Amino acid sequence: MSTVEIDGLSAGYRGRTVVSEVSAGIGSGGWLGVIGPNGSGKSTLLKAVLGLVEHTGRVLVDGRAVSGLRHRDRARALGYAPQLPQLPVGLTVTDYVLLGRSPHTGLLGRETGADLDVVAEVLDRLDLTRMADRKLPTLSGGERQRAVLARALAQRAGVLLLDEPTTGLDVGHAQELLDLVDRLRHERGTTVVSTLHDLTVAGQYAERLLLLNGGVVTAEGTPEEVLTADTLEKHYTARISVLSAPDGSPVVAPVRAAGPRQES
């Protein structure tokens, strides 16, 4: 159960600003989807929320400035699954996911039975139990991606920051993972901020979407408000139709350029 307030957040690398003046508020148990074309600043925005890159502006979790939190408290408040994590080669899946428990372990850093229970539950929910003893480099891309998520979920933070969590996952595992995150938000009030490239999926899960282009917010609102053909064609430089799913949610369909088709 955590609220997040992002206030005038700008961020960049070596003096070059790549995210400018982003503000957004997310209520407890809310899901903000951050969308935008490649290089628009989505990952940088998540890293700035975590305080991992140079930034100005404020991020408040439950009214407390993230910049003022000690490392351990920050890790209890914010769980993070990066897009391209460095995976320690020697660790098994269980050892790696246990790292997510480190903000909760005692001074001696020893895990308890309760920590192991959390890890076992997360592995089960992400369909990783069969691989619990495997070394990370032996996993497929999609299995590795799920292990990264498992570690973030094991942190049991009030806020989850997920950077492209479904990259490399087949449609079934992607759905399973997003359904799991959705359940956490309903069961525990976990607040979610995620980047997502699949715009239809972004609209299915996020309550609100924030569209970045060139590091600035170019649209913000409900999926129905943001996922319009006009807005997407303009900001993605793409040909797009927005259809309506049986439940009324937007389906973003790319449209092939007119031209001769290869006949068989």
Ligand SMILES: Nc1ncnc2c1ncn2[C@@H]1O[C@H](COP(=O)(O)OP(=O)(O)OP(=O)(O)O)[C@@H](O)[C@H]1O
């Ligand atoms: N470590 C870095 N050092 C310097 N520039 C960086 C660094 N990381 C990202 N950038 C630059 O910042 C800009 C925003 O990158 P970012 O990764 O935030 O975009 P993104 O929207 O997440 O992109 P994608 O959809 O391709 O993952 C890009 O121009 C990128 O080249």
